[in-house]
Amino acid sequence: MINNVVLVGRMTRDAELRYTPSNQAVATFSLAVNRNFKNQAGEREADFINCVIWRQQAENLANWAKKGTLIGITGRIQTRNYENQQGQRVYVTEVIADNFQILESRATRENNGGYSAGGNFGQQSQNNFSSTPNNNFGAPASQSTPNFGRDESPFGNTNPMDISDDDLPF
Known part of the structure; x- marks a missing residue:
């Protein structure tokens, strides 16, 4: 039997970190995950999925990921019940998350001011990674290290493409 979940979404609020009586960290949070299609009004809807993460991963999530942060999680679906x-x-x-990963840099989050309902697809990220020679991998000091930053478009045009969502195959 298989019970695997992979989600990518934005946190709807800061994670709520608590500790069990046996001092195990547990964090609860919810993710807003966009649906792959638009409704009849032409708008994208989102599902708000409740998640739980345990132990060291819970503490890391609470310390590093805040409301609006784009994260990816892997885990499983679990159903519990109680009497009110x-x-x-x-x-x-x-979703009981086993792992999480923050999918955007801190600079991107701060420059975009967190989550934007329209998305941030057309904006350029301004990550300033160092491109100074460091003589790694036995390269001679006279050769410069390539710039692996995202500050240049691989297509040579820094203007966003004007493509309608209806033209995309996915």
């Missing part, structure tokens, strides 16, 4: 104060059985389905 009115005596009704309540079922809760959530």
Whole structure:
């Protein structure tokens, strides 16, 4: 049997970090994950998915990822139930995350001011990675190290493409 989940989305709020009586860290958070299609009004909808992460990963998430951060998680779906104060059985389905990864740089998050409903697809990232020679991998000092930063477009044009979402095959 297989129960694997991979999600990429933006955090809707800061992770809520707590500790169990046995001092195990647990963080709860939710991700806004865009759907792959538009509704009848031509707008993209999102699903808001509740997630839980445990132990050191929970502490790392709470310390490094904040509301609006684009993250990827891997984990599994789990359903639990409990009886509320009115005596009704309540079922809760959530993603138990095993791992997470922040998918954008801190500079990108700060420059874009967090999450933007329209997305940030047309904006250029201004990461300033060092391109000074460091003589790595046995290269002679006279050769310069290539710039692997994202400050230049590989297509030579820094203007965003004007393509309608309806023209895309995905």
